[in-house]
Amino acid sequence: MKLAIIGCGEVGRLYARVAAESFEVVLCDAYPSPAARDLAIELGLTLHERLGDWLAGVDRVWSCVTGDVAAAVAEQSGAFVSPGAMFVDLSTATPADKLRSSELLHTKGIEYADAVIMGAIGMTGLRTSLLVSGEAAATAVADFATIGAPARALENARPGDAAALKLLRTVLTKGIEALAVECLVSAEKQGVREELYRVLGDIDTQGFTTFLDAVVRSHLLHAERRSHEVERAVAQLDQAHLPSSVLAGTRTLYERTVHSLAAHPPGPDAATSIDSALAWLLSVSEADIPAAV
Missing domain, CATH: 1.10.1040 (N-(1-d-carboxylethyl)-l-norvaline Dehydrogenase; domain 2)
Structure with a gap:
């Protein structure tokens, strides 16, 4: 299964390192830091600096960007991601932004999950709990379980509820x-x-x-x-x-x-x-x- 991780800050790099053991991982960051470049070299991963047609071949997208650009990244990704793929928004975007992103991607046949990190990644690393909402929440939780990340799906919850x-x-x-x-x-x-x-x-x-x-x-x-x-x-x-x-x-x-x-x-x-x-x-x-x- 091919996984694209967009945003190679602290969160993206953490999940990329462990996900590379279970997924075919590809990275994307508009302004990659030396740490991001080093990780890509170390793990032998492709590091893109812009979204593009390469996204058509992925099954999963984990968006680990900052909340202020999350909605734009979701919208731009929707132009390239194939129907049937799943987009997991791990940002701290507002509930309204996450709901709008979900609705936009849904029109393109792309599944969406609102995932939030309930703690400090810098302190607890992969053990940091995740909360997930949206129709694709159960699938996202299963994917996180694959890499050993504890996650819980909110029952009967819309995208944006986890963010709230x-x-x-x-x-x-x-x-x-x-x-x-x-x-x-x-x-x-x-x-x-x-x-x-x-x-x-x-x-x-x-x-x-x-x-x-x-x-x-x-x-x-x-x-x-x-x-x-x-x-x-x-x-x-x-x-x-x-x-x-x-x-x-x-x-x-x-x-x-x-x-x-x-x-x-x-x-x-x-x-x-x-x-x-x-x-x-x-x-x-x-x-x-x-x-x-």
Whole structure:
């Protein structure tokens, strides 16, 4: 089976190296790095610098390009890939872009799978989990299993659904990353970082997703008190002459919740479960969005 890997960055090179043991691999990169050229030479692979008629002979395409060019690469590939082949988009493109790419390729008889990498390839390599959606998801998962890459198909999910989950994960993980930078730098400057790890131990004990549900549910009950804690935390970082830009955004969120609690008081049972808490938070969030003209 012939596999084209488009995009020879860190992701493309990782999958190319292992896929070459099970597939007939051909590479493509518009601006190949020295590392990409070296890999092609090492494995004896053809490295193209542009899409073209050579794609007509492949059975699978794994697009490992960046999200900003992913839709264009899918569209351009569709002019050359043969009907019956499968295009797997491993980029971080938006859900809307992935859905449009799927629809475009479908008109040409090309199967499409939306695949996202749920972790840091640079840290966990081939062991990094993949999530896949779309009609061709099961086939893509089977192909990934061939190279030892753990992948799971979302049931009854459209192309773009995997991408949506990836970006929702990004909201949380990158937000935590940014807050961790602010917090640990401040803790290091104050000489209390090791003790900070100890006082965070309760989160380890209860489990992270349980912790998330608990703080969101209780947000309705304690937003005003917690907003004052955030004010003092901002003041602490300011006094240490350290940046608090992410924490400042946290302060804004608490201010919005406190305002919404006063303007649109939740029912007595709103904080009894994560479902009811989210229903109220969603209602006030939508109320804050100006109506389209």
